[in-house]
Amino acid sequence: xxxxxxxxxxxxxxxxxxxxxxxxxxxxxxxxxxxxxxxxxxxxxxxxxxxxxxxxxxxxxxxxxxxxxxxxxxxxxxxxxxxxxxxxxxxxxxxxxxxxxxxxxxxxxxxxxxxxxxxxxxxxxxxxxxxxxxxxxxxxxxxxxxxxxxxxxxxxxxxxxxxxxxxxxxxxxxxxxxxxxxxxxxxxxxxxxxxxxxxxxxxxxxxxxxxxxxxxxxxxxxxxxxxxxxxxxxxxxxxxxxxxxxxxxxxxxxxxxxxxxxxxxxxxxxxxxxxxxxxxxxxxxxxxxxxxxxxxxxxxxxxxxxxxxxxxxxxxxxxxxxxxxxxxxxxxxxxxxxxxxxxxxxxxxxxxxxxxxxxxxxxxxxxxxxxxxxxxxxxxxxxxxxxxxxxxxxxxxxxxxxxxxxxxxxxxxxxxxxxxxxxxxxxxxxxxxxxxxxxxxxxxxxxxxxxxxxxxxxxxxxx
Amino acid sequence: xxxxxxxxxxxxxxxxxxxxxxxxxxxxxxxxxxxxxxxxxxxxxxxxxxxxxxxxxxxxxxxxxxxxxxxxxxxxxxxxxxxxxxxxxxxxxxxxxxxxxxxxxxxxxxxxxxxxxxxxxxxxxxxxxxxxxxxxxxxxxxxxxxxxxxxxxxxxxxxxxxxxxxxxxxxxxxxxxxxxxxxxxxxxxxxxxxxxxxxxxxxxxxxxxxxxxxxxxxxxxxxxxxxxxxxxxxxxxxxxxxxxxxxxxxxxxxxxxxxxxxxxxxxxxxxxxxxxxxxxxxxxxxxxxxxxxxxxxxxxxxxxxxxxxxxxxxxxxxxxxxxxxxxxxxxxxxxxxxxxxxxxxxxxxxxxxxxxxxxxxxxxxxxxxxxxxxxxxxxxxxxxxxxxxxxxxxxxxxxxxxxxxxxxxxxxxxxxxxxxxxxxxxxxxxxxxxxxxxxxxxxxxxxxxxxxxxxxxxxxxxx
Numbered sequence: 001x002x003x004x005x006x007x008x009x010x011x012x013x014x015x016x017x018x019x020x021x022x023x024x025x026x027x028x029x030x031x032x033x034x035x036x037x038x039x040x041x042x043x044x045x046x047x048x049x050x051x052x053x054x055x056x057x058x059x060x061x062x063x064x065x066x067x068x069x070x071x072x073x074x075x076x077x078x079x080x081x082x083x084x085x086x087x088x089x090x091x092x093x094x095x096x097x098x099x100x101x102x103x104x105x106x107x108x109x110x111x112x113x114x115x116x117x118x119x120x121x122x123x124x125x126x127x128x129x130x131x132x133x134x135x136x137x138x139x140x141x142x143x144x145x146x147x148x149x150x151x152x153x154x155x156x157x158x159x160x161x162x163x164x165x166x167x168x169x170x171x172x173x174x175x176x177x178x179x180x181x182x183x184x185x186x187x188x189x190x191x192x193x194x195x196x197x198x199x200x201x202x203x204x205x206x207x208x209x210x211x212x213x214x215x216x217x218x219x220x221x222x223x224x225x226x227x228x229x230x231x232x233x234x235x236x237x238x239x240x241x242x243x244x245x246x247x248x249x250x251x252x253x254x255x256x257x258x259x260x261x262x263x264x265x266x267x268x269x270x271x272x273x274x275x276x277x278x279x280x281x282x283x284x285x286x287x288x289x290x291x292x293x294x295x296x297x298x299x300x301x302x303x304x305x306x307x308x309x310x311x312x313x314x315x316x317x318x319x320x321x322x323x324x325x326x327x328x329x330x331x332x333x334x335x336x337x338x339x340x341x342x343x344x345x346x347x348x349x350x351x352x353x354x355x356x357x358x359x360x361x362x363x364x365x366x367x368x369x370x371x372x373x374x375x376x377x378x379x380x381x382x383x384x385x386x387x388x389x390x391x392x393x394x395x396x397x398x399x400x401x402x403x404x405x406x407x408x409x410x411x412x413x414x415x416x417x418x419x420x421x422x423x424x425x426x427x428x429x430x431x432x433x434x435x436x437x438x439x440x441x442x443x444x445x446x447x448x449x450x451x452x453x454x455x456x457x458x459x460x461x462x463x
Numbered sequence: 464x465x466x467x468x469x470x471x472x473x474x475x476x477x478x479x480x481x482x483x484x485x486x487x488x489x490x491x492x493x494x495x496x497x498x499x500x501x502x503x504x505x506x507x508x509x510x511x512x513x514x515x516x517x518x519x520x521x522x523x524x525x526x527x528x529x530x531x532x533x534x535x536x537x538x539x540x541x542x543x544x545x546x547x548x549x550x551x552x553x554x555x556x557x558x559x560x561x562x563x564x565x566x567x568x569x570x571x572x573x574x575x576x577x578x579x580x581x582x583x584x585x586x587x588x589x590x591x592x593x594x595x596x597x598x599x600x601x602x603x604x605x606x607x608x609x610x611x612x613x614x615x616x617x618x619x620x621x622x623x624x625x626x627x628x629x630x631x632x633x634x635x636x637x638x639x640x641x642x643x644x645x646x647x648x649x650x651x652x653x654x655x656x657x658x659x660x661x662x663x664x665x666x667x668x669x670x671x672x673x674x675x676x677x678x679x680x681x682x683x684x685x686x687x688x689x690x691x692x693x694x695x696x697x698x699x700x701x702x703x704x705x706x707x708x709x710x711x712x713x714x715x716x717x718x719x720x721x722x723x724x725x726x727x728x729x730x731x732x733x734x735x736x737x738x739x740x741x742x743x744x745x746x747x748x749x750x751x752x753x754x755x756x757x758x759x760x761x762x763x764x765x766x767x768x769x770x771x772x773x774x775x776x777x778x779x780x781x782x783x784x785x786x787x788x789x790x791x792x793x794x795x796x797x798x799x800x801x802x803x804x805x806x807x808x809x810x811x812x813x814x815x816x817x818x819x820x821x822x823x824x825x826x827x828x829x830x831x832x833x834x835x836x837x838x839x840x841x842x843x844x845x846x847x848x849x850x851x852x853x854x855x856x857x858x859x860x861x862x863x864x865x866x867x868x869x870x871x872x873x874x875x876x877x878x879x880x881x882x883x884x885x886x887x888x889x890x891x892x893x894x895x896x897x898x899x900x901x902x903x904x905x906x907x908x909x910x911x912x913x914x915x916x917x918x919x920x921x922x923x924x925x926x
Contacts, residue, residue, distance in 0.1 A: 167663070186881070189812040189844075194888055224713065252715070290753065352575050450913035
C-alpha cells in the first residue's frame with residue numbers, strides 16, 4: 001500500500017458489514033469511538049478507522065484479520081492508545097482491533113521466572129497480579145501501556161539501564177499473520193539458536209507485520225532492598241561524566257535520570273521544592289541490603305569527584321519517594337511552565353560519550369528558536385526527551401517546533417545515535433528512518449512485502 | 464535453491480575463474496584447503512567448496528559476493544571452523560569466504576563501553592587487545608571462535624546467565640547482502656526503536672542472509688572481584704532446586720555449571736581428583752569484593768538447604784582455578800572415558816523447571832541404549848550438552864546415536880524447549896526446526912526468499 005494509494009472504499013464497506021454481523025456489540029462504528037481509536041498525542045491529525053472490533057481471543061483476532069485480508073482492508077492494532085507517534089492512526093481507514101478484552105495472565109511459571117500474558121494487559125495490572133509471587137516485570141515506560149503495545153514499539157523507560165528493553169524481556173510471541181495464520185515465534189527456553197530471531201523481528205514492528213496475541217515475558221525477583229539517591233551538578237557535562245564513571249565501574253544502577261536546569265526550575269515551582277536550579281541526577285539501586293548501600297556510597301564518591309553537590313541517599317521508602325519527587329512530577333511540572341500549551345516529546349538516543357554535547361547543542365538551539373522545552377533523560381542509555389511546550393493554535397510555532405524536531409533527529413543521527421530510543425517510528429518519524437539506516441530501509445521493505453504482500457497491516461507506519 | 468537442486472557447474476567454473484584472476488594468492492583451490500574449509504565436527508560428511516577466497520576488506524567481500532551472485536553460485540562464510548552442525552559445508556559447492564584476514568579492532572569507545580571489530584577476530588584475540596582498557600567481552604562459548612561466527616550462530620556459553628548471549632551484546636552490524644550491497648543494521652546508541660530489528664535478524668542467521676563484515680559489540684568492565692564455589696549434590700533434582708532458588712533470590716551469578724555423576728567420574732580419573740561421584744555444581748560470582756563474598760555465602764546457604772555437601776568457595780585466583788579444574792578438563796576427561804571415540808555434542812535447552820526431568824530422562828535413555836555420554840550443563844539457562852562418545856567405524860552405533868539425538872531434541876521441544884540453545888541449526892538440526900517452530904518456518908522461508916532470492920547464501924543451512 002504505497003502512500004499514493006487511497007481508501008479501498010468497496011473493500012471497507014464489505015468488511016465492515018461482515019465484521020458487524022460477526023462481532024455484534026463487539027464491533028463499533030460510532031464516530032466518537034473511532035476518533036478515540038485514532039488518538040494521537042502529537043500535532044498529527046486524527047485519522048479514525050472505519051470500525052473498531054474488540055476480539056476476545058486469538059481465534060477472533062485471526063478471524064477479523066482474515067476478513068480484512070480477504071477484502072484488502074487495513075488492520076490497525078490498539079492497546080490503550082499511549083503511543084506518541086501516530087501509531088494508531090488509520091490514514092487509509094480500515095479495521096482497528098482493540099485488544100483490551102484480551103487482558104489475562106494465562107500462566108505464571110515462578111521457577112522459570114516467566115509468565116504468559118495476553119497483549120491487552122497493562123503494565124500496572126500485570127504487576128498487581130504478580131504481587132503474591134515475589135516477582136515483577138520491570139519495564140516502565142511511564143505510561144500504563146499494554147504489554148502488546150510495549151512489545152510492538154520496543155518500549156523501555158527509566159530502568160532499561162539495568163533490565164534492558166522489551167527486546168530483552170520477551171521469550172516468545174504468538175502472532176496472527178496478515179493472512180490470519182497463527183504462529184509462535186519460539187519456545188519458552190531462556191535462550192535458543194534455532195533459526196531467525198522472529199521474536200525480535202515482531203518486537204518493534206509496530207503492527208506492520210502481524211498482530212501480537214500472546215507474549216511470554218521474563219520476570220525478575222522483587223529486589224530485597226532498594227536505595228535512592230540524588231545529586232546536583234554545575235553542568236550537564238559534569239553530570240554525564242558522573243554517569244559514565246558509574247557505569248564503567250560496573251555499579252549495577254537500576255535507574256539513572258537527568259533533569260536539566262529548566263526542568264528543575266519547573267519542578268521547584270510546581271512541587272514547592274528548593275532544589276538548586278542546575279542539572280540534577282536521580283538514581284535507584286536494587287539488590288541486597290548491603291549491596292544497595294555500597295552502590296549508593298560508590299556513586300556518592302564518583303559524584304563528588306565530578307563536582308556534584310547536595311548528594312543525598314536513603315533506603316527508606318518514604319524518603320525515596322521524597323527524593324524522587326522531582327522526577328515523578330516532571331511531566332506535569334513541565335506543562336505548568338506554560339499553562340494551556342501541549343507537550344510534544346522528542347526521543348533521541350546517542351552514545352553516552354556524545355550525550356552532553358547533544359544536550360548542550362539542543363539547549364542552545366531551543367534558546368535560539370525561542371522554544372521552551374525542559375529536558376528529562378534516561379542518561380544511562382544516552383536517551384533524552386525534550387518536552388516542547390507548544391501553542392497548538394499557532395501554526396508558525398508548530399512549524400518552528402517541527403523543524404527543531406527534524407534538526408535534533410539529524411543531530412543525533414550524525415552522532416551515531418537514533419531518532420527514537422523508545423517511542424518508535426510510527427507516522428511521525430518515518431521521514432527520518434532513511435537518514436538513520438540508509439539502504440537498510442530496502443531490506444525492511446523487502447521483509448514487509450514478504451510477510452504482508454497486500455500491505456494491509458498498519459499502513460503508513462515505519463515504511 | 465531447493466534441496467533437489469544440484470551444482471551449478473557452469474556458473475561455478477566461471478566464478479572460480481574470475482575470482483582466481485581477481486584475488487590471486489588470496490583465492491585457493493587446492494583440495495586440502497577446500498576440505499579444511501568444509502570441516503565438520505559431527506558425523507556429517509565433508510562437503511568442500513570449490514574455491515576459498517580470503518578477502519581483506521568489506522569492499523572485497525562485496526566484490527566476491529557480487530561475482531558469485533552474477534553467476535548464481537553459493538557463498539559460504541568461514542571463521543575458524545569451530546561450528547558443530549556442518550555450518551561451513553558446501554553441499555552445492557561454491558565460494559567459501561574465509562574472513563581470517565579481517566581480524567582487526569577498528570575502534571574502542573571506553574566511555575560508551577563498546578567497540579567495533581571485524582568478523583575474523585577471535586574471542587581471545589579481542590580480550591587480549593582490550594586488556595589495557597579495563598574492559599572485556601564476556602561471551603565464552605568454550606572454543607576460541609571468531610566474533611563473526613559467534614554472531615552468525617547466536618552463540619553463548621558459560622556466562623550467558625549473567626551477560627546474555629550474542630543477541631544481547633551486539634549494538635549493530637555491517638552486512639554484505641546477497642547482491643553485494645553493503646548495509647548497516649543500526650547505529651551505535653545503546654537502544655533504539657527505529658524500525659525492524661535487523662541486527663537481531665542477522666544474528667543467528669548462519670550466513671544464510673548475508674555476510675557480517677563489521678560488528679559493534681557491547682563491552683563490560685572487568686569485575687573488581689570474582690569468587691568461585693563448588694558443591695556436590697545427591698541428585699540432579701537437588702542441584703537444579705539449588706540453581707532455581709539462587710536465581711529466584713536475584714543472586715547475580717556469573718556462571719553456574721552442572722556436571723553429572725559420569726562426568727565427575729571422568730574428571731576424577733583424568734585429573735586425579737577425588738570429588739564425590741555425584742552431580743556437581745560450579746559457580747562464579749562477579750562484583751565488588753564485598754558483593755562476591757555475599758553472593759557465595761548466599762549460595763552456600765541455599766545449597767545446604769537443597770542437600771548439597773562439600774560446599775567450598777574462594778576469591779584467590781589460584782584456588783579458583785583449582786576449584787574449577789573439573790569443568791576446565793571436562794571435555795578431554797570425557798573423551799578419556801573411551802579412548803579413540805569421537806565426541807558428538809547435543810545442545811537442548813529447556814525451561815529450568817523442566818531441566819531435572821530432562822536430564823534424568825536423558826540419562827535413563829542413554830543407559831537403555833548402551834551409549835556412554837557424560838553431561839555438562841549451563842544450568843542457569845536450562846541448556847545442557849551430552850557428549851556422545853562414538854566409535855565412528857561402527858555404523859550401527861552412529862545410527863543409534865543419531866536416533867538418540869532425535870529423541871532428545873523432540874523431548875526438549877515437548878518440554879517447551881529448543882533443540883539448540885547455542886550451537887545453531889546448520890545442516891544437522893534442520894530436520895528438527897519444523898517440529899520446534901511449526902508454521903513459523905514458512906515465515907523464515909519468506910524472509911529468506913525476500914533477502915536472498917537466488918538462494919545462494921550458505922545453502923542447505925537452517926531452511
